[in-house]
Amino acid sequence: MSRIPQPASIADAPAKSQPLLEAVAKQLGSAPNMFRLSSISPQALEGYLAMSGALNKGALPAATRERIALAIGQVNGCNYCLSAHTYLGKNLAMLDDAEIAANRAGGSNDPKADAAVRFAARVAVDRGHITDADFAAVRLAGYSDGQIIEIVQHVALNTWTNYFNEVFQTEIDFPVVDARQAA
Known part of the structure; x- marks a missing residue:
């Protein structure tokens, strides 16, 4: 149960x-x-x-965005977000179990996506204090400056949702995934 009560329905939410x-x-x-x-x-x-809507119209494919969300959810230990993005990854981005496991481990089985996920995980783990080599690797994989900016924004967006759901202990309403268990 959440630390604060959530609206039971849309009608119970604030009018705005x-x-x-x-x-x-x-x-x-x-x-x-x-x-x-x-x-x-x-x-x-x-x-x-x-922010989510703007980034969804960006240059990164939906599957790459889900891969990043899984990696950041794992870095931050957010069971709610791992549960949600495992479900979305499988059902919307069509990621298989092996890919989801790779994403949670901070990589990808797709070579180009691997660079984005590794970079995103590095940004999260090092709180933005990446090395020149980290930056060069994502650029070498073919990501444009705009796409690299979007990767960083996805890290920020997912970190916010991770913190939000952990602080408020949001009740998981997806098939449960535990960050402490291997993918």
């Missing part, structure tokens, strides 16, 4: 959050607990959705 939750439910088929819990602050929900 209701249209945002309805849009999430339309896109995902429901409004997952993380969204309902963050709806307590309409500004927080709006901010998250704005």
